[in-house]
Amino acid sequence: xxxxxxxxxxxxxxxxxxxxxxxxxxxxxxxxxxxxxxxxxxxxxxxxxxxxxxxxxxxxxxxxxxxxxxxxxxxxxxxxxxxxxxxxxxxxxxxxxxxxxxxxxxxxxxxxxxxxxxxxxxxxxxxxxxxxxxxxxxxxxxxxxxxxxxxxxxxxxxxxxxxxxxxxxxxxxxxxxxxxxxxxxxxxxxxxxxxxxxxxxxxxxxxxxxxxxxxxxxxxxxxxxxxxxxxxxxxxxxxxxxxxxxxxxxxxxxxxxxxxxxxxxxxxxxxxxxxxxxxxxxxxxxxxxxxxxxxxxxxxxxxxxxxxxxxxxxxxxxxxxxxxxx
Amino acid sequence: xxxxxxxxxxxxxxxxxxxxxxxxxxxxxxxxxxxxxxxxxxxxxxxxxxxxxxxxxxxxxxxxxxxxxxxxxxxxxxxxxxxxxxxxxxxxxxxxxxxxxxxxxxxxxxxxxxxxxxxxxxxxxxxxxxxxxxxxxxxxxxxxxxxxxxxxxxxxxxxxxxxxxxxxxxxxxxxxxxxxxxxxxxxxxxxxxxxxxxxxxxxxxxxxxxxxxxxxxxxxxxxxxxxxxxxxxxxxxxxxxxxxxxxxxxxxxxxxxxxxxxxxxxxxxxxxxxxxxxxxxxxxxxxxxxxxxxxxxxxxxxxxxxxxxxxxxxxxxxxxxxxxxx
DNA sequence: CTGAAAGCGCTTACAG
DNA sequence: CTGAAAGCGCTTACAG
Numbered sequence: 001x002x003x004x005x006x007x008x009x010x011x012x013x014x015x016x017x018x019x020x021x022x023x024x025x026x027x028x029x030x031x032x033x034x035x036x037x038x039x040x041x042x043x044x045x046x047x048x049x050x051x052x053x054x055x056x057x058x059x060x061x062x063x064x065x066x067x068x069x070x071x072x073x074x075x076x077x078x079x080x081x082x083x084x085x086x087x088x089x090x091x092x093x094x095x096x097x098x099x100x101x102x103x104x105x106x107x108x109x110x111x112x113x114x115x116x117x118x119x120x121x122x123x124x125x126x127x128x129x130x131x132x133x134x135x136x137x138x139x140x141x142x143x144x145x146x147x148x149x150x151x152x153x154x155x156x157x158x159x160x161x162x163x164x165x166x167x168x169x170x171x172x173x174x175x176x177x178x179x180x181x182x183x184x185x186x187x188x189x190x191x192x193x194x195x196x197x198x199x200x201x202x203x204x205x206x207x208x209x210x211x212x213x214x215x216x217x218x219x220x221x222x223x224x225x226x227x228x229x230x231x232x233x234x235x236x237x238x239x240x241x242x243x244x245x246x247x248x249x250x251x252x253x254x255x256x257x258x259x260x261x262x263x264x265x266x267x268x269x270x271x272x273x274x275x276x277x278x279x280x281x282x283x284x285x286x287x288x289x290x291x292x293x294x295x296x297x298x299x300x301x302x303x304x305x306x307x308x309x310x311x312x313x314x315x316x317x318x319x320x321x322x323x324x325x326x
Numbered sequence: 327x328x329x330x331x332x333x334x335x336x337x338x339x340x341x342x343x344x345x346x347x348x349x350x351x352x353x354x355x356x357x358x359x360x361x362x363x364x365x366x367x368x369x370x371x372x373x374x375x376x377x378x379x380x381x382x383x384x385x386x387x388x389x390x391x392x393x394x395x396x397x398x399x400x401x402x403x404x405x406x407x408x409x410x411x412x413x414x415x416x417x418x419x420x421x422x423x424x425x426x427x428x429x430x431x432x433x434x435x436x437x438x439x440x441x442x443x444x445x446x447x448x449x450x451x452x453x454x455x456x457x458x459x460x461x462x463x464x465x466x467x468x469x470x471x472x473x474x475x476x477x478x479x480x481x482x483x484x485x486x487x488x489x490x491x492x493x494x495x496x497x498x499x500x501x502x503x504x505x506x507x508x509x510x511x512x513x514x515x516x517x518x519x520x521x522x523x524x525x526x527x528x529x530x531x532x533x534x535x536x537x538x539x540x541x542x543x544x545x546x547x548x549x550x551x552x553x554x555x556x557x558x559x560x561x562x563x564x565x566x567x568x569x570x571x572x573x574x575x576x577x578x579x580x581x582x583x584x585x586x587x588x589x590x591x592x593x594x595x596x597x598x599x600x601x602x603x604x605x606x607x608x609x610x611x612x613x614x615x616x617x618x619x620x621x622x623x624x625x626x627x628x629x630x631x632x633x634x635x636x637x638x639x640x641x642x643x644x645x646x647x648x649x650x651x652x
Numbered sequence: 653c654t655g656a657a658a659g660c661g662c663t664t665a666c667a668g
Numbered sequence: 669c670t671g672a673a674a675g676c677g678c679t680t681a682c683a684g
Contacts, residue, residue, distance in 0.1 A: 003676095003677055003678085004677065004678060005677075005678095013654080013655085014654065014655045014656075015655085015656095015677090015678085015679095016654070016655055016656080016657095016679085016680085017653090017654060017655075019678070019679060019680085020653095020654085022678085022679090023679075027653055027654080028653065028654085029653060029654090032653085032654085046435070046438050046439050047439055047677090047678080048380075048439070048441060048676090048677050048678065049439045049440045049441070049678095050376055050379050050380050050385060050440060050441050050676095050677085050678090051380050051660090051676070051677035051678040051679090052677080052678055052679075053376050053660095053678090054374075054376050054377050054380055054660050054661070054662085054676090054677080054678070054679095055659075055660045055677080055678050055679040055680080056660085056678085056679065056680095057660070059376060061419075068405060069395065069401050069404045069405045069408065070401045070402040070404070070405040070600055071401070072398065072401070072600070072601075074401070075395050075396045075397070075398070075400070075401030075404075076396040078395045078396070078401075078404075078420070079394060079395045079396040079422050082395065082420055082421070082422050083422055086421075086422075091419050091436065091440065092419065092420050093387075093417050093418065093419060093420075094404070094408055094418050094419075094420045095408070095412075096405050096408050096409055096412075109372070110417065112372050113372050113373055113374070113375045114375045114376060114417065115374065115375070115376050218603070218604045245604065248604065251607075252606045252607065255607065274396055274398070275398075275601060275604065277544070278544045278571065278574065278601065279605075280578045281577075281578065281581065281607045281608070282607070329660090329661055329662085330661065330662065331661075331662095339670080339671090340670065340671045340672075341661095341662085341663095341671085341672095342663085342664085342670070342671055342672080342673095343669090343670060343671075345662070345663060345664085346669095346670085348662085348663090349663075353669055353670080354669065354670085355669060355670090358669085358670085373661090373662080374660090374661050374662065375662095376660095376661085376662090377660070377661035377662040377663090377676090378661080378662050378663075379662090379676095380660090380661080380662070380663095380676050380677065380678085381661080381662050381663040381664080381675075381676045382662085382663065382664095382676085383676070
């Protein structure tokens with residue numbers, strides 16, 4: 001492939017001058033500008049971004065670490081992140097951590113070695129300290145690390161409230177919440193707080209059961225319901241699930257066991273991801289997160305952090321989607 | 327960050343020797359090996375892969391262009407591709423083309439400028455000639471370009487046959503196939519061939535209607551059914567849909583309009599992607615593509631092409647999944 | 653407005 | 669087994 005040197009020779013100018021054109025430097029006459037442009041055309045020149053990255057000490061690449069791109073929620077998030085980044089001329093290096101400690105650590109290391117300009121962290125398998133030592137622009141999705149690291153999250157506390165209040169408004173007297181692992185400092189866990197407080201305020205009896213966050217598949221959730229949740233079902237009349245896949249698995253379990261939904265048990269999910277948006281049999285009652293907006297803001301925040309050194313957190317609002325399971 | 331120069335000084339050896347260690351060159355004594363290792367530890371040294379890429383003329387980065395990462399099928403494909411690449415020490419630069427000509431072209435250009443070692447092409451918005459001029463290791467998903475460019479695809483012809491024969495075996499007399507745009511030279515269109523031939527062999531009346539491939543969303547498909555397909559429904563008793571989202575949209579349409587499925591109309595989908603795997607109300611009858619395997623082989627083929635210059639095509643087998651819509 | 657030279661952090665013949 | 673030097677393809681002060 002042609003290099004800047006070839007172009008310089010072809011155009012009869014110095015390398016420096018060609019570089020000026022590449023960098024939109026204005027100190028360049030129209031005539032030489034044209035000569036260089038023509039030479040580039042003739043040689044089919046493509047600037048070598050890797051070489052440029054080395055001398056400029058910036059790659060214009062963003063690292064993105066997520067649990068699982070095949071999950072409906074993350075697939076949608078990736079798209080919004082990538083397209084926003086692309087519009088600002090950044091590229092995305094994608095990493096599937098599967099919520100595995102080792103994998104996450106080795107991805108972080110890989111991203112450092114490749115000198116990405118910044119990292120979007122949507123996977124949370126490590127302890128907080130591990131993130132503090134990254135020493136690179138970093139934005140997290142849904143997790144608070146410290147005041148120097150901005151996060152983007154949706155308002156899970158309100159989400160929990162909305163879901164719970166809705167169940168109560170529909171007449172439920174005994175509620176259950178199936179949460180993710182509560183030891184993690186993710187904002188998602190504030191859904192459980194919203195649930196709890198709303199139950200207490202309304203003098204409603206409640207239980208909370210934790211599921212594993214590492215396994216996000218339908219089959220894991222279904223099995224979890226069979227082994228752990230099923231014994232609770234006789235005594236409750238409303239369930240707030242921490243995600244839509246789980247909610248749908250619970251719905252299917254109920255149908256199979258002749259437990260009428262919503263008459264006998266009402267179900268509320270969380271996310272309103274692409275799966276639940278498509279699902280019409282039944283339409284799930286759920287709390288909608290603005291997934292596309294979250295992705296856009298994640299990209300935008302990271303790029304602002306890289307370019308302007310600005311840091312700020314964002315908490316986005318959620319809303320109740322009334323379906324047929326309540 | 328520490329450089330190879332710092333390490334050399336700290337260890338009291340030359341840069342060349344440190345580089346040897348980095349490249350697993352064996353001509354290095356155990357004692358200096360240890361000295362260098364210790365120095366690296368002390369300085370928390372991370373090799374600069376971008377600098378290395380520049381001198382070695384290989385980035386160990388693969389470009390991946392797909393229509394839409396938020397689509398259930400592609401989300402799953404990405405995961406398999408990325409994880410396989412990762413296991414062989416390659417990284418993935420992800421691009422969402424949205425099946426847009428301009429975007430696809432600009433992504434190809436970007437990947438060239440970033441000197442990726444190869445490209446996996448899962449988006450097909452451009453004319454064949456555009457791909458022939460890429461001059462980089464290239465593997466396509468589901469499209470034949472020429473004999474120098476390997477492809478990975480599943481056996482769509484057999485898939486079309488299986489689906490159609492199944493509908494006939496279930497007693498259908500008047501079939502409809504809703505295909506993607508047939509002008510594209512994708513293997514997916516061989517589903518339509520399999521459909522047609524099987525109908526003819528069995529003396530079954532049939533129609534084929536094309537949908538747009540660029541729009542893969544549920545809402546587009548539903549609307550398409552309302553405007554274009556609905557008028558056919560009175561005269562047919564079986565439909566073979568070219569993907570599961572479309573099949574589900576058709577199912578929902580039928581339910582809403584009191585057309586019994588499978589009694590009055592039988593429906594077969596295609597893909598058995600994550601969405602249809604999860605869907606239990608109803609379980610869709612569909613043709614399963616081995617999505618994870620496709621992703622693994624895409625990565626593996628491209629890496630083989632890069633490292634061993636080997637080229638070969640792969641056609642993977644599909645199977646019928648009997649659900650409740652037939 | 654333009655060019656020569658040093659440098660970004662590595663690798664790779666070449667010589668010993 | 670080890671090192672000095674040139675080179676990968678750019679950018680960036682510096683000087684004019």
